[in-house]
Amino acid sequence: MKNKRETSIFVAYDEFEPYDESQSEKFLLKAVLNSAISEVVRDGLKAKDAIRYFLDTDEEYLFSFRSICEHLNISPKQVLIISGLYDNPEFMNSYNRNLREKEILKKEY
Template sequence: MTDYTESSIVSSSDKLPQMDSAYLHGRGYDSINELMRAIILRAIEDYKSGGELRDEAIAYMYDLEEDYIFSFSAICRHLGFDPQKTRYSIMNAKHRISTRRRAA
């Protein structure tokens, strides 16, 4: 089994950004950002659920495909997050990550 800790990349004190990533640059909500946010939240939920969904979430977060607009790395970069730090924070969270969605 592969070690996914990436401790050499980020410290354990790094946390996920505390911001609404769909509301960028003070321009209000953007449908593409909202979709990308939902994809990342789904990956977090799948990772927490265990079993096959967890395995698929891990594969998604570690897929290095840069050309696919909805890859984990592409979404993180679009939203202004470092993909390695974000992945590490998701996989090593000491507290529950809220995946609560806003009401439409």
């Protein structure tokens, strides 16, 4: 019986996950991303705003698409696939053009 108690302590220790102090912030970032994904499928101004959000290449603004992906350690490509934008040739042409322009600007400065 003594061994059984000691084993349960080790099992509990192995399964323990420390509290992530940034969990609330991550939930907020996920909510921003989920909101943009859900807006893409709508018509009108909200869909256009969401598409502009995904096209923006800004990485410094905390709530930008690329910044959120980086903070959450997720692939922007995967998010675009989930949102359905990856299969949209017009969107992807604009997206890739924006990324190329950003790279050119980085090299110039």
